[in-house]
Amino acid sequence: xxxxxxxEKKGRLIHSISGEQSVAEAIRSLTxxxxxxxxxxxxxxxxxxxxxxxxxxxxxxxxxxxxxxIPVRDVMSTKLIVAELGDELAATMSxxxxxxIRHLPVIDQGRLMGLLSIRDLVQQVVRSITAELHY
Numbered sequence: 001x002x003x004x005x006x007x008e009k010k011g012r013l014i015h016s017i018s019g020e021q022s023v024a025e026a027i028r029s030l031t032x033x034x035x036x037x038x039x040x041x042x043x044x045x046x047x048x049x050x051x052x053x054x055x056x057x058x059x060x061x062x063x064x065x066x067x068x069x070i071p072v073r074d075v076m077s078t079k080l081i082v083a084e085l086g087d088e089l090a091a092t093m094s095x096x097x098x099x100x101i102r103h104l105p106v107i108d109q110g111r112l113m114g115l116l117s118i119r120d121l122v123q124q125v126v127r128s129i130t131a132e133l134h135y
Contacts, residue, residue, distance in 0.1 A: 003092055003106055003116065004085040006124055012114040016041045019048065019073030023058055026050050026072050037103040039115060040076050046105055046112050048076035082107050083116065093121045 016039040017026055026038055030052070040048040050072050058067065058075045081099050083092045085108045096104055096118055106113045 001089045003083050003087045007106055007114045010120055014039055021072055022068045023070045023072055024067040027055060040072060048078040049103060050076045051103060089121060
């Protein structure tokens with residue numbers, strides 16, 4: 001199965017914020033939407049990702065500061081690994097495991113297409129195994 005197929009199944013809803021927004025706003029968004037990652041966009045261009053792990057890093061890096069005063073750009077992850085629509089899911093999952101990441105932006109010719117989580121991939125593997133067992 002290809003990344004494109006899984007993204008079509010799960011939908012391409014992208015939760016994002018600007019790097020200028022505060023860490024407090026990002027945490028509020030994560031909590032309200034019940035998600036674990038936000039993509040950071042500037043003029044619709046992917047700049048980084050802010051995850052639950054970044055919240056933890058922020059508490060260590062800025063122990064006495066108000067999160068409302070810290071821009072997300074100061075704590076987001078910027079060294080991004082990305083998948084492309086034509087990538088195989090098995091290779092994508094392997095890449096995520098090797099890089100120890102749980103969220104993977106998906107691009108197509110430089111354009112952001114969506115975000116996959118390791119949970120999305122594991123759920124697809126379980127669906128595939130279940131389907132095989134029923135045949």
